[in-house]
Amino acid sequence: xxxxxxxxxxxxxxxxxxxPKQVLEIGMFTGYGAMAIAEALPADGKITSLxxxxxxxxxxxxxxxxxxxxxxxxxxxxxxxxSLQTIEGKYDLVFIDANKAEYKAYVETLMERDLxxxxxxxxxxxxxxxxxxxxSETYDTQPARRGFGDAVREFNAWVRxxxxxxxxxxxxxxxxxxxxxxxxxxxxxxxVKAAVA
Amino acid sequence: xxxxxxxxxxxxxxxxxxxPKQVLEIGMFTGYGAMAIAEALPADGKITSLxxxxxxxxxxxxxxxxxxxxxxxxxxxxxxxxSLQTIEGKYDLVFIDANKAEYKAYVETLMERDLxxxxxxxxxxxxxxxxxxxxSETYDTQPARRGFGDAVREFNAWVRxxxxxxxxxxxxxxxxxxxxxxxxxxxxxxxVKAAVA
Ligand SMILES: C[S@@+](CC[C@H](N)C(=O)[O-])C[C@H]1O[C@@H](n2cnc3c(N)ncnc32)[C@H](O)[C@@H]1O
Ligand SMILES: C[S@@+](CC[C@H](N)C(=O)[O-])C[C@H]1O[C@@H](n2cnc3c(N)ncnc32)[C@H](O)[C@@H]1O
Numbered sequence: 001x002x003x004x005x006x007x008x009x010x011x012x013x014x015x016x017x018x019x020p021k022q023v024l025e026i027g028m029f030t031g032y033g034a035m036a037i038a039e040a041l042p043a044d045g046k047i048t049s050l051x052x053x054x055x056x057x058x059x060x061x062x063x064x065x066x067x068x069x070x071x072x073x074x075x076x077x078x079x080x081x082x083s084l085q086t087i088e089g090k091y092d093l094v095f096i097d098a099n100k101a102e103y104k105a106y107v108e109t110l111m112e113r114d115l116x117x118x119x120x121x122x123x124x125x126x127x128x129x130x131x132x133x134x135x136s137e138t139y140d141t142q143p144a145r146r147g148f149g150d151a152v153r154e155f156n157a158w159v160r161x162x163x164x165x166x167x168x169x170x171x172x173x174x175x176x177x178x179x180x181x182x183x184x185x186x187x188x189x190x191x192v193k194a195a196v197a
Numbered sequence: 198x199x200x201x202x203x204x205x206x207x208x209x210x211x212x213x214x215x216x217p218k219q220v221l222e223i224g225m226f227t228g229y230g231a232m233a234i235a236e237a238l239p240a241d242g243k244i245t246s247l248x249x250x251x252x253x254x255x256x257x258x259x260x261x262x263x264x265x266x267x268x269x270x271x272x273x274x275x276x277x278x279x280s281l282q283t284i285e286g287k288y289d290l291v292f293i294d295a296n297k298a299e300y301k302a303y304v305e306t307l308m309e310r311d312l313x314x315x316x317x318x319x320x321x322x323x324x325x326x327x328x329x330x331x332x333s334e335t336y337d338t339q340p341a342r343r344g345f346g347d348a349v350r351e352f353n354a355w356v357r358x359x360x361x362x363x364x365x366x367x368x369x370x371x372x373x374x375x376x377x378x379x380x381x382x383x384x385x386x387x388x389v390k391a392a393v394a
Contacts, residue, residue: 009365013375017318018214121214168206170369178210 002029003097003125007173008036011095011123015040018121020092023047026080026106027098031060031073037095038069048074050083050098084109090117097125100148103155107179111164121180127156128175199226200294200322204370205233208292208320212237215318217289220244223277223303224295228257228270234292235266245271247280247295281306287314294322297345300352304376308361318377324353325372 003011015023015037021044025034028049037047051057057075064070076083080098084106094116096106103124110116127133132140132149133156140146159167159179167179200208212220212234218241222231225246235244248254254272261267273280277295281303291313293303300321307313324330329337329346330353337343356364356376364376 006365006367010367010375013318013365013377014214016316016377017211019316119213119216121210168203168210170203170207170367172367172369178207180210180213 002032003036004173007125007176008032010172010176012036012040014121014123015093018093019045021045022089022091022117023093023095024087024089024091024115025049025095025097026084027051027096028056028060028075029097030056031064033095033097034060034073035064035069037093038072041072046072046074048076048087048089050076050078050080050087052077052079052098081105081109084113084115087115089115091115092117092120094120094122095125096122100126100129101151103152104158107159107165116181118181118183121178124155124177124179126174127152127169127177128171130174200230200233201370204322204373205230207369207373209233209237211318211320212290215290216242218242219286219288219314220290220292221284221286221288221312222246222292222294223281224248224293225253225257225272226294227253228261230292230294231257231270232261232266234290235269238269243269243271245273245284245286247273247275247277247284249274249276249295278302278306281310281312284312286312288312289314289317291317291319292322293319297323297326298348300349301355304356304362313378315378315380318375321352321374321376323371324349324366324374325368327371 011033019042023037023045025047028034028051034047034049041047054077057077060075064073076087081102094110096103107122129149129152130145132145133153137146156169159165159177164182165179166182167177169175169177208230216239220234220242222244225231225248231244231246238244251274254274257272261270273284278299291307293300304319326346326349327342329342330350334343353366356362361379362376363379364374366372366374
């Protein structure tokens, strides 16, 4: 499913603030999020989207080829965990929005392969996942979603407990996590503690 | 009232992304938001807080003086609209959180006095104001808030319609607006339109 206008505009604002040279999107769909980001990129900024569906690459390229944003956008087709083994670079901004069961593996792979810039901002979508991560399965109106719900809960807890990561989950649409690599200059705990799920 | 941990952590993430040299906070209270921002500032970053209450300056300075963040923080006492006439500089990040009836005047003064960096990000707090801007006064459980509710509605519409401003209102706590100066390089409308109140 496509992201919504508020979240797309939020991503655009973050991109304006960050001024990233290299952006990675994992899970593109029709490119709505990718174009919101592309519109806010600096002149020398690029965005790479990974998607499993080859038709989407053809379709998005066809729609965006007449706009300057199209020239800043590269699309890599294949399962994201495979593509993450082949892409190169240091990403300043990462938008995770593909298979909800693989979020942890995406971040692990990005860290293992050293694809993250030191001051990277990772945005992970759907981290409130319609409330499933916080609810007992007694309340599952769509039991098929339970697997993703559990995976998202594990992902959120894994990020929270990871010694190198820091996050905040903001209640935009279905939940948006902002995740960064910790690099506090002092060894004392921060004055203002992290608010996490 | 102080901001909450989620919003403070959100401000901290934005500050990490923006890496501002000069931050302005309008309305400080006990300095919770100011310290969240100060923790994320680059080595040469500074934050200036404006507050009407002289006791808060003494109190916050006393608490923060033993931390490195204290050295990055300057507090100016007085009505914000007066202080905005005397401060100098170009602010990269502005956090507006003082008198809800004066938000429009704060932004107008910042623009008139040319205090905003070209790529400034302005964060305005309480722009959903407990729902008052969107509700008829029939539903006012606290009629004393109606004045601020109307002022916030006018502020949101003024930003939306301002030819030089662009915003998104994100539903964090009591509503947080992210506002920037428009600078699209082309004259065509953006591919991804702004989502506004
Ligand atoms: C929620 S949509 C992405 C929405 C998009 N980020 C936006 O801003 O509108 C999820 C996308 O992830 C893709 N996807 C799902 N599983 C994948 C996988 N294992 N590898 C790569 N892409 C995958 C789907 O084809 C779909 O296009
Ligand atoms: C909501 S609190 C600020 C909370 C703070 N930003 C934080 O992050 O915790 C509002 C503050 O604005 C101050 N204030 C109210 N009206 C003001 C005015 N006209 N000029 C300057 N400060 C004002 C109050 O004294 C109060 O400390």
